[in-house]
Amino acid sequence: MKKRVYLDYSATTPMKKEVLDEMLPFFNVQFGNPSSIHCFGRENKSAVDKARSTIAKTLNAGVDEIFFTGGGSEADNWGIKGVANALKDKGKHVITTKVEHHAVLHTCQYLEKDGFDVTYLDVDQYGMIKIDELKAAIRPDTILITIMFANNEIGTIQPIKEIGKIAKDYKITFHTDAVQAYGNVKIDVKDLGIDLMSLSAHKIYGPKGIGLLYIKKGTKIHPIIHGGAQERRRRAGTENVPAIVGFGKAAELAYENIDEHVNQLVTLRNRLINGLQEKIPYIHLNGHPTKRLPGNCNISIEFIEGEALLLMLDMVGIAGSSGSACTSGSLDPSHVLMAIGLTHEVAHGSLRLTIGDYTTEEDVDYVIEQLPPIVERLRQMSPLYEKVKGGR
Amino acid sequence: MKKRVYLDYSATTPMKKEVLDEMLPFFNVQFGNPSSIHCFGRENKSAVDKARSTIAKTLNAGVDEIFFTGGGSEADNWGIKGVANALKDKGKHVITTKVEHHAVLHTCQYLEKDGFDVTYLDVDQYGMIKIDELKAAIRPDTILITIMFANNEIGTIQPIKEIGKIAKDYKITFHTDAVQAYGNVKIDVKDLGIDLMSLSAHKIYGPKGIGLLYIKKGTKIHPIIHGGAQERRRRAGTENVPAIVGFGKAAELAYENIDEHVNQLVTLRNRLINGLQEKIPYIHLNGHPTKRLPGNCNISIEFIEGEALLLMLDMVGIAGSSGSACTSGSLDPSHVLMAIGLTHEVAHGSLRLTIGDYTTEEDVDYVIEQLPPIVERLRQMSPLYEKVKGGR
Amino acid sequence: MYSEKVMDHFSNPRNVGEIENADAVGQVGNAKCGDIMKMYLKIEGDTIVDVKFKTFGCGSAIATSSMATEMIKGKTIKEALNLTNRAVAEALDGLPPVKMHCSVLAEQAVKAAIYNYAKEKGLHFEELEGFNPDEEHDHHDHGHDEEDH
Ligand SMILES: Cc1ncc(COP(=O)(O)O)c(C=O)c1O
Ligand SMILES: Cc1ncc(COP(=O)(O)O)c(C=O)c1O
Ligand code: FES
Ligand code: FES
Structure with missing residues (x-):
């Protein structure tokens, strides 16, 4: 399988x-x-x-x-x-x-x-x-x-x-x-x-x-x-x-055993966040750095759109969610991401990965390995990315 | 068991x-x-x-x-x-x-x-x-x-x-x-x-x-x-x-197979109603004689009270329900039984037995055998019953 | 959610990229969801000999861009101008109702590119009458709420 x-x-x-x-x-x-x-x-x-x-x-x-x-x-x-x-x-x-x-x-x-x-x-x-x-x-x-x-x-x-x-x-x-x-x-x-x-x-x-x-x-x-x-x-x-x-x-x-559960989630989540931040440029974490749910990793990945990202992740077997308008059926991007001050475009490129009791270190490493090339591929298609590559 | x-x-x-x-x-x-x-x-x-x-x-x-x-x-x-x-x-x-x-x-x-x-x-x-x-x-x-x-x-x-x-x-x-x-x-x-x-x-x-x-x-x-x-x-x-x-x-x-289901229920229900009517005096069926749910048998058993009846039935393993105030926590007898014109006393003595797909002929016969002595016992305790025995 | 064809064009999009020294470039944004599509055309005579796109948008937006480029490549400018979002959606074996508006992006991006080309060259196409590339298009159907709103 x-x-x-x-x-x-x-x-x-x-x-x-x-x-x-x-x-x-x-x-x-x-x-x-x-x-x-x-x-x-x-x-x-x-x-x-x-x-x-x-x-x-x-x-x-x-x-x-x-x-x-x-x-x-x-x-x-x-x-x-x-x-x-x-x-x-x-x-x-x-x-x-x-x-x-x-x-x-x-x-x-x-x-x-x-x-x-x-x-x-x-x-x-x-x-x-x-x-x-x-x-x-x-x-x-x-x-x-x-x-x-x-x-x-x-x-x-x-x-x-x-x-x-x-x-x-x-x-x-x-x-x-x-x-x-x-x-x-x-x-x-x-x-x-x-x-x-x-x-x-x-x-x-x-x-x-x-x-x-x-x-x-x-x-x-x-x-x-x-x-x-x-x-x-x-x-x-x-x-x-x-x-x-x-x-x-x-x-x-x-x-x-809530303490153990929380520790395990926090460890895996931090591994995920750090791994992604190391490998992918132009991303940043949404939400509070410390006062946050143990399993929550929500990152904005600039220049790409969330639904496309989720579909590609799904093809490699990874299930996540996004605050993009395009996934919600409502056509407005997440009200939460707008409320924390993200622009429309950045809100679009948000990815929520939430970790739970059955998540393993391997799972996290698999994501850290699979996500960067997918992001790169989508960025190559994105008209927003050109400018950055030229400009910055 | x-x-x-x-x-x-x-x-x-x-x-x-x-x-x-x-x-x-x-x-x-x-x-x-x-x-x-x-x-x-x-x-x-x-x-x-x-x-x-x-x-x-x-x-x-x-x-x-x-x-x-x-x-x-x-x-x-x-x-x-x-x-x-x-x-x-x-x-x-x-x-x-x-x-x-x-x-x-x-x-x-x-x-x-x-x-x-x-x-x-x-x-x-x-x-x-x-x-x-x-x-x-x-x-x-x-x-x-x-x-x-x-x-x-x-x-x-x-x-x-x-x-x-x-x-x-x-x-x-x-x-x-x-x-x-x-x-x-x-x-x-x-x-x-x-x-x-x-x-x-x-x-x-x-x-x-x-x-x-x-x-x-x-x-x-x-x-x-x-x-x-x-x-x-x-x-x-x-x-x-x-x-x-x-x-x-x-x-x-x-x-x-709804037709089969309905037939089976109606047959068993009629067996129950007829059996009880034959064996117990002073009872009558509530609801419409023909335009009624196939599994529903609701009878009023005069001179007795529903909760006591249900408890006694429960002791012999029979689970039914009643329109008695005493079972509902509200202390008013069933609004349905009052609406069809029953008196308070009669409404109290109502028993609802509802038949379903796992009910057998044996189950029905067991009720027909167990219910009459229970009713008789409760009636013997009832001050309302004395008058009847004397009067009628 | 998506047809096989949509998924095919999404996962293997045709004609992604830019054309250096393109004869026509058009970019449009979707008023509804904030997505962006950019279309590059190489034109010889009245024929579109090459086409490339870049899209910031959902699966449906990427697939419709890809399909639209395939449908206009080798066609005349007039034929390209007659491409409707519905035709693109049909070529993809349909889109979910909420996603129909994404296909509008593709139609508009093609039109915008040719509009810019016509302006530069002083050409006139009756198909472009009333077309405004800066106008945010909003008139296409998408999944509707039930009556109670
Ligand atoms: C914060 C929050 N509130 C409410 C709900 C709704 O809960 P339910 O899906 O059980 O109706 C959810 C989850 O969907 C949630 O995350
Ligand atoms: C006629 C009728 N309506 C409504 C209900 C309520 O259904 P539920 O228990 O699923 O809330 C019941 C059963 O309890 C019922 O018999
Ligand atoms: S482009 Fe945003 S919903 Fe399709
Ligand atoms: S007599 Fe006790 S509740 Fe009716």
Whole structure:
């Protein structure tokens, strides 16, 4: 078989075998509806409770503060719209950033159509918000601050504890999208002052289609999926028992040796970044040099375009992703790369390679070997490159 | 092992082995994100497309009219709130029934808080709406009719084609919750005049946590989960590939021999109903005698209470469900049983046994043998029963 | 996502490069996605005897550039001016709807080169009437959002 190197762990991860094994009985043996009174249901209720408590422990949260959803996007939508609807009589101003995931950004834009006012904070060249600007944006009618924990494209980790403190001082609800941070950063919701937090299992070697919203006790929020009395009446729908069980197992695995996992990722990532920087001219790293996700390498490769690059990498078996307009179907280059001040052209040539638990040193070296000639080939085709070769 | 007879197929079903087998590779081999450009993603995109097309065929729908969701409840919420938000400038009146699933009912109640006006149609003793009353309820500002295809408690199947015709005549969007009907009734969305329809995979031997909303081309509807560009920009969130693939397989199996499946269920169900009616006095069938789901048996057993009954059945390994307040956590007896005119006491003593593909004649006979003594025991404890024995 | 032909022209693009002392050079940018294409023509009489391109753009942009150069090489100027983006896309066995706009780049780059050539030589081509090489073209179809936006 052709060599295949998966470096798109931020997009999604393979499920760990231990996770699948844990899930299997719940598909067709212990399949009952946990809301049912009979034993087919009851035994499932305790499996769900166990997963909930495992996850709660990894966050220093209470078991009654964890609410399962159909994924990270639903959790983001719920956190934001749920608070906006619950507090709209108090105020209609929301603060977020320009670098949020679309699940947050588009939800905020929808709120704007609905009469809310949203401030989108700028970020610096590393993708960091400025605490002063956050403070300055706060108004008497601000009801919600939603700022992501770690960025999915460039990996930058925001100063969550400082934000939490400000939110608390001003008595504003604080939501954070921690979909990328979970499993890669230690998170103590109490210590960080988080009121609401979105997570998704498929980013931590768990199943797709399951996420959760952490809701600090006492936080005012409406449901967005109405119906049955599941999740203590806050999120309707028959519990996705196998997925919840899998999420619990994945969370357990992620946090039982997180230090080791982080070290391994950082080592491999630095090898990759250094290797590429040595071999390819006119490239630079996006995101913060140190306050970044352990597995994230996002580089801009000047004079070339991301989709073409991904296609060529795919031909040699390397799977990555790009912030190029041409890959997104939306025709605008990544809003994150634009927000950190890249030009259209440079944003186009960005490549995100994200490392995970199954990445090996060999994989990294294979990329360091394969990427330079591909870049060179594309640059030879590029009208932008001529000038440089002549000019510089 | 103790005998275990599962007769709660309307609550949820075990996943078929063929469904699980089809899903397995997508957990950790073909695990890519279908939105990605590389081969890990692309091969998944075609798996999703295939499932979408299989399901579309069972409904006589277009592939571009199927939108996957995180379950039946989300689909109901989306169908209703999505249309309400899209059409609120045209009107704010919605028509539904008193016997809808909570996912519809509570969503409509939420709309009422939001300034919408909702008419809840009555039903007759069999749980059927009256077409005249539907027509009479229509107003110039009616934007949506949402009436379930088949009832989850009593199994009654509504006159969907007539409703579809009226909706069309009056140019009102028509949504139907077909979560219980799918796989048990042949559904041709074009012929029936359905604009929007909610389905859920776990009721047809597919996975939990996956459903869909059928959206007829051209229907005006807003998203409720905003974010990424998945599902043609209408429902954000990384596609739950294994679950979608499983849903597709379950749909295929459900419709490849639906006539046989229905016959088998009807035969067993009638055996159960007749057997119980012969052996137990003071019981009667709820729901329509003929226009009902093939696997549904819902009987009211006078003078006893449902939770106690379920617990005793559970002790002999029989899993059923009840419309009793005591099982629901809400303390109100089933709104469906109240709507068909049962008294509080009688509603309390209702038992729903739902038959499915793995139910055998033996299972049915076991229930016919076990239930009468249990009922007798509970009746002996009941103060209501004394009077009857004395009086009649 | 892409047809085999697109992938072929993408991975083995024909006529990549520059022509020294080209008779005609045109460069256009795509307003939609910010991509750039540059076309070099060698013209003898009214025939295009050689053509080369350089493209900063996606797989589809590279493949359409390559295909367009093949389709106009050896053709007359008039024939080249009649090349439409649809014809290029068809020759590639089609493009995904969101990628149709990339093929517009190829059509425009050819036109831009000939436009510059005509201006320099004082020639007039009725096919170029109303053509403005600096105008950012935006009128071609691409994948559309659903009705609800
Ligand atoms: C009629 C009906 N509608 C909606 C639902 C909700 O579906 P889900 O559990 O997939 O959210 C159910 C089942 O619980 C149902 O029976
Ligand atoms: C930061 C961030 N938020 C939200 C999401 C959405 O999560 P999901 O795909 O589970 O809906 C993702 C991943 O896609 C993400 O990276
Ligand atoms: S050139 Fe950018 S999308 Fe094709
Ligand atoms: S008597 Fe206990 S809940 Fe009904």
